[in-house]
Amino acid sequence: MSNPQQLRYTKEHEWLSDAVDGVATIGITEFAANALGDVVYAQLPAVGDTVTAGETCGELESTKSVSDLYSPVTGEVVEANQDVVDDPSLVNTAPFEGGWLFKVRVAGEPDDLLTVDEYTAFSAGN
Amino acid sequence: MSTAPRLTALDALHRSLGATMTDFAGWDMPLRYGSERDEHIAVRTKAGLFDLSHMGEITVTGPAAVELLDHALVGNISTVGVGRARYTMICQEDGGILDDLIVYRLGETEYMVVANASNAQIVLDALVARSGGFDAEVRDDRDAYALIAIQGPESPGILKSLTDADLDGLKYYAGLPGTVAGVPALIARTGYTGEDGFELFLKPEHAEGVWKALTEAGTPVGLIPCGLSCRDTLRLEAGMPLYGHELTTALTPFDAGLGRVVKFEKTTNEGRFVGREALEKAAERAETAPPRKLVGLVAEGRRVPRAGFSVVKDGVVIGEVTSGAPSPTLGKPIAIAYVDAAHAAPGTQGVGVDIRGTHEPYEVVALPFYKRQK
Numbered sequence: 191m192s193n194p195q196q197l198r199y200t201k202e203h204e205w206l207s208d209a210v211d212g213v214a215t216i217g218i219t220e221f222a223a224n225a226l227g228d229v230v231y232a233q234l235p236a237v238g239d240t241v242t243a244g245e246t247c248g249e250l251e252s253t254k255s256v257s258d259l260y261s262p263v264t265g266e267v268v269e270a271n272q273d274v275v276d277d278p279s280l281v282n283t284a285p286f287e288g289g290w291l292f293k294v295r296v297a298g299e300p301d302d303l304l305t306v307d308e309y310t311a312f313s314a315g316n
Numbered sequence: 317m318s319t320a321p322r323l324t325a326l327d328a329l330h331r332s333l334g335a336t337m338t339d340f341a342g343w344d345m346p347l348r349y350g351s352e353r354d355e356h357i358a359v360r361t362k363a364g365l366f367d368l369s370h371m372g373e374i375t376v377t378g379p380a381a382v383e384l385l386d387h388a389l390v391g392n393i394s395t396v397g398v399g400r401a402r403y404t405m406i407c408q409e410d411g412g413i414l415d416d417l418i419v420y421r422l423g424e425t426e427y428m429v430v431a432n433a434s435n436a437q438i439v440l441d442a443l444v445a446r447s448g449g450f451d452a453e454v455r456d457d458r459d460a461y462a463l464i465a466i467q468g469p470e471s472p473g474i475l476k477s478l479t480d481a482d483l484d485g486l487k488y489y490a491g492l493p494g495t496v497a498g499v500p501a502l503i504a505r506t507g508y509t510g511e512d513g514f515e516l517f518l519k520p521e522h523a524e525g526v527w528k529a530l531t532e533a534g535t536p537v538g539l540i541p542c543g544l545s546c547r548d549t550l551r552l553e554a555g556m557p558l559y560g561h562e563l564t565t566a567l568t569p570f571d572a573g574l575g576r577v578v579k580f581e582k583t584t585n586e587g588r589f590v591g592r593e594a595l596e597k598a599a600e601r602a603e604t605a606p607p608r609k610l611v612g613l614v615a616e617g618r619r620v621p622r623a624g625f626s627v628v629k630d631g632v633v634i635g636e637v638t639s640g641a642p643s644p645t646l647g648k649p650i651a652i653a654y655v656d657a658a659h660a661a662p663g664t665q666g667v668g669v670d671i672r673g674t675h676e677p678y679e680v681v682a683l684p685f686y687k688r689q690k
Contacts, residue, residue, distance in 0.1 A: 224336070227545065228353045230642040230649075231618040251620050253352050253545055253641055256672075282351070 193219060194286055199309030202244075202260040205286065206303065209296050213268055216261065217290040218250070218281065221313045226252040229278040234259070234270040234292050241267060243300045248291075250281065262303065265294040324369035325462045325520035326527055333541055340544060341433035343370040348543035355546040356644040359509050362538030363468035365530055366547060372436025373461045373517065374429040374443060378452035381425050386584040388446040389417065390569060390591065394583035396421045401489045401506055405569050405577055406439055411594035412565035413572070415439050416557065418506060420491045428457070428502075428517075432559045446590060462523035466530055466539070467513030467550075469688075474534040475514055479503065488512075497529035508547060510554025511688055549641045552650065555612065555684025561623055561638040562610060562652055568595060570602035573610040573683075608635060609660035612685055613678040615649035619671045621678070626670040627653050634659045637669060645686050652683065 197205040203222035207215040223229065231251040241247040241261035248259035270292045274280050280289040304312060321344040324330075330337065335346040346367060348355060358364045376385060385393040391404035401420045405413055415435035420428045431439040436458055443454045466475060476483050481494030481503050491504035502517040518526055531539065548558070557563050562572055569578050578595050580587065601607075613621065620642050627635035635655035643650040651669065659667060662682045668675035 227336075227348060228351050230353075231620065233619075251618075251642070253549060254347075256620065256622070279353075 193221075193306050193310055195306050197286070197306065198262075199304040199306065199312075200260065200262045201302075201304070201312060202262075203313065204260060204262045206262045206299075212295050213293050214263060214296050215290050215293050216263075217285055218259075219309070219313070220285045222257075223282045223285040223289070226250060226255070226257060226281075228253050229281040232274050232278045232281065232291070234275060235261070235267045237267055237270060239267045241265065241294060243298065250278075259291065261294065262299070263294055263296050264298040265296045267292055268295050269293040322370075324367055325523040326367045326369065326464075329524055329527060330367065335541070335543060338544065341370060343433060345370055346541070346543040348545045349541045352543065352545040352549070353644045355540060355542040356549050358538060358540045359468045359511055359542060359546065359550055360645060361469065362540075363466060363470040363474055363513075363534050364509075364542035364546070365527065365534065365539055366465040366467065366542050367523075367527070368463040368465050368515070369461070369520070369523070370433035371463050372431040372433055372439065373457040373463075374431065374436070374440050375455040375457045376427045376429060376443065376452055377425060377455070378450075379425055380451040381427055383584045384443070384447050384450040384452040384454075385419065385427060385429075386582050387450070387589050388443055389419070390578040390589065390595065391419070392579035392582050393419060393421075393427070398423060399490055399492050401491050401504060403489070403577065405563075405574070406442060407568065407591035407595065408565060409591055409594065411568040411591045411598050413559075413563045413567055413569060414442060414565065415559055416563055420502070420504060422491075422493075422502070435559060460519070461517045462520040463515060463517055464523060464527055464530070465507060465513060465515045466534070467507045467509045467542075468511050468539070470534065470537045470539065471511075471513045474530060474537065474539060475503075477533050478529055483514075497526050499526060501526070508556060509550040510556070510684065510686055511550075548639075549644060552639050552641055552652065553643055553645055553684065553686035555652070555686075557652075558639060568598035570595070570598040571606075571608070575599055575602055606657045608654040609657050610638075610683065611635075611653055611655050611660050611662075612681040612683045613637070613640075613651040613653055613667070613669065614646065614681055614685070615651075615669075616677045616679065618649065619674075619676050620649040621651040621653075621669040621671060621676075625651075627655055627678075628668050628670050628675050629659055629664075629666050631675075633670075634667070643685060650685050651678070655680070
């Protein structure tokens with residue numbers, strides 16, 4: 191698998207796009223999706239919620255387990271991916287594309303976000 | 317306890333197939349090869365191939381082999397004919413379940429006991445300890461066999477193309493020696509999926525050849541390799557208990573709703589067997605005042621109950637989930653739970669499961685969730 195160059199990453203295996211008009215898109219990586227197995231239920235933050243970097247804001251449930259969803263940044267949720275709510279398997283089939291999870295108007299970001307090379311090395315060491 | 321996980325004879329093959337591996341009872345086993353949901357559906361509609369070499373085989377032979385088994389286990393093994401198999405249990409003196417087992421009668425005085433991987437040593441030790449005074453030998457054959465299962469509606473056709481054995485004459489819970497892909501195998505019509513299928517006990521050095529032959533014969537009709545993850549959801553839909561979840565030493569077979577496996581009218585040893593006195597009391601309790609009953613739960617929502625979650629009604633805990641998963645066949649989360657007898661009737665209103673603090677509504681149903689059309 192390869193992680194897209196233009197994204198930034200967290201140690202919780204989330205990815206974050208560069209903000210467009212202040213809004214960044216967030217999802218989980220292919221590595222995380224493979225580790226979870228088939229995702230069957232996604233509880234995403236609601237539009238208007240304030241999320242905080244590094245804190246839980248939802249959950250992803252798979253056949254074997256449930257995982258907390260963390261927000262990589264702080265800000266207001268402006269959109270949640272209804273396609274993923276309707277068909278959670280998108281997280282497995284297209285984690286970096288149609289399986290994105292939510293969009294945030296970024297108010298603040300932590301200084302420990304990873305570059306693609308840092309994340310690839312980090313996830314390979316797991 | 318142990319250090320490095322044990323590897324089956326098919327380990328290299330699993331890795332070449334890209335399997336996600338998991339530690340299970342000290343063995344490194346395939347959890348899934350691709351999507352566990354696809355694997356589940358393949359077994360329900362086509363066929364799936366499993367490596368179950370972690371299961372524990374114990375051979376019991378000798379003139380008094382059947383007397384020993386009647387004494388050590390709760391079933392009436394004397395009534396098992398040559399070439400047949402029986403689902404049974406081994407219990408403690410206090411009636412607590414040590415393991416659930418399948419016993420195959422391979423010959424007049426030869427039986428193979430198949431234990432769960434996590435309990436194989438416990439079962440072996442118990443059989444040896446209980447063998448005193450019986451003219452019978454208990455042999456650890458865990459390393460003598462690899463076990464491959466082929467399960468699903470296409471499995472008879474696939475296996476037929478690779479064996480001369482009379483599969484049409486092989487009934488459910490029967491087993492016969494034969495050849496598969498040119499090598500000797502014990503062919504048993506047993507499984508843990510709720511589908512028709514076979515379990516093939518082989519010499520470990522033959523496992524890879526048989527796996528490849530089954531793959532080649534089965535791929536055109538939809539057979540795929542399957543891991544332990546879908547095996548768990550398949551058995552859960554079929555309402556089959558899993559040791560450590562529905563069955564423990566704290567429960568008797570009667571508590572688990574499986575009192576039918578206990579036979580008080582035994583042919584040998586004047587009906588005496590390990591656990592008899594306690595099990596008689598357990599049978600009476602289950603009849604007159606059962607504490608809890610095993611039920612099925614079907615979610616109205618989409619959040620999945622897991623083992624250990626509380627079952628609640630009107631804010632009060634009335635039971636505990638023992639197994640839970642999203643059901644590919646029903647398209648909803650399902651669970652097996654022990655529930656206070658007063659609330660265990662199918663259709664009981666207002667039952668929920670406490671999922672991380674939220675009481676999610678669940679419907680109480682009779683087990684199993686899924687039964688194949690024959």
